[in-house]
Amino acid sequence: MKMDHSVSIFQQIMVCVMGCCIGSFLNVVIHRLPQKQSLLLPPSHCPHCGKAIAFYDNIPVLSYVILGGKCRHCRAAISARYPLVEAMAGLLALALFRRYGFEPQFFIEFVFVVMLLAIAFIDLDTFLIPDALSLSGLVIGLLASFLSIRLTWVESLLGILIGGGFLYLIAIGYQYLRHQDGLGGGDIKLLGMIGAFLGVPGVVLTVVLASVVGMAVGLIAMRRSGEGMKTMLPFGPFLSLGALVYTFWGEGFIHWYMGLLSV
Numbered sequence: 485m486k487m488d489h490s491v492s493i494f495q496q497i498m499v500c501v502m503g504c505c506i507g508s509f510l511n512v513v514i515h516r517l518p519q520k521q522s523l524l525l526p527p528s529h530c531p532h533c534g535k536a537i538a539f540y541d542n543i544p545v546l547s548y549v550i551l552g553g554k555c556r557h558c559r560a561a562i563s564a565r566y567p568l569v570e571a572m573a574g575l576l577a578l579a580l581f582r583r584y585g586f587e588p589q590f591f592i593e594f595v596f597v598v599m600l601l602a603i604a605f606i607d608l609d610t611f612l613i614p615d616a617l618s619l620s621g622l623v624i625g626l627l628a629s630f631l632s633i634r635l636t637w638v639e640s641l642l643g644i645l646i647g648g649g650f651l652y653l654i655a656i657g658y659q660y661l662r663h664q665d666g667l668g669g670g671d672i673k674l675l676g677m678i679g680a681f682l683g684v685p686g687v688v689l690t691v692v693l694a695s696v697v698g699m700a701v702g703l704i705a706m707r708r709s710g711e712g713m714k715t716m717l718p719f720g721p722f723l724s725l726g727a728l729v730y731t732f733w734g735e736g737f738i739h740w741y742m743g744l745l746s747v
Contacts, residue, residue, distance in 0.1 A: 496578055503577025503594075504544035507570035510598060514569070514605045517614050533558035544570040569605065573598055579732065592628045593731060596621070596681045600724040603674060607720030613670030618677050625680025635683040643679025647687040651675045671719045678727045685738055686730045693726035694719065 509523075515531075516523055528537040535557040541547050548567040555562060576597045584590040599621045607613050622644060629640035651672040679687045702717050 496581060499581040500574045500578040501544075502574075504570045504574035506577070506598060507573025507601075508542065508544045508566075510573060510602050511566050511569050513602050514565075514609070517602075517616065518606055518610045518612060530555045530558060530560065532560035544574070565605065569601060572601060576601075576728075587633075588631045589633050592632055593681070595624060595628075597728060597731060599677075600727055604721040604724040607670070607718040611716070611718050613674050613720050615670075615673065618670060618673040621677040622673065622680045625677060629680070639683040640680050643681075643683040643687055644676045645679070646684050647679025648672050648676030650687065650691065671723065674720055674723055678723065682727060682730055682734070686727065686734060689730045689734050689737070690723060690726035693729055694722035697725060698722040 512523055512528065526536075528542055529535060530537065532555060535555070538556075541551060541556055545567045548562060548564075551562070553562050553564065554560065577594055580590050580593050580597070584593070599617055603613050603617050606617075626637065626640050626644065629635055629637040632640075635643070675687060675690070678690055682690070698717065698719060701722070705717055
């Protein structure tokens, strides 16, 4: 038993490290994809002085701590977002591994959550959600449904149609009432992607959570900016947060809620 436990702990550490390394690549995607730059070339370099980052300065999370959050060459500050994304990817990988082990569902959901991470941070930076992520994620989610233990391909397809269609109707209604765009096409495609992985229940709970959290944050932002309804906030991060919450706790919440209704 002790040997099995030791192997399990070792596997968990390695999965977390793997997740952090993938998080490091996500930082490249977040920075370069909106600018339509190559994700492979040139190698990682300081955005301030342009010096290439050595492999020993590119260790996820650890290098940031050792360097004190500054470039080794020019001492310019490195955004805390870099270790944050790396750590989040590592912890998400660990959480999914503890749930599924090395089953196909682990890989399916890990692809999903890291794409949500990338989309959320890109949308925060640019107010844009690249089709390269949302549409490819939609296709991956539909194809993965044939291996998924969570939903069937029919449920995945319905999630795409209802997810994307629901936000599309909201966008049309908002434009009709206020004569301006309220939701971008990127949000619509993102919810379609979320529907591909989570199905209709995931879409519904994601929208509810995103709306509640987004409204709370929006009210705070409007008060601080003094611009009222003109204050702009990207909706992608809230949709991504809602989808992450559903991924880990949503089905349990639905079962609990349905149990209350049946009492």
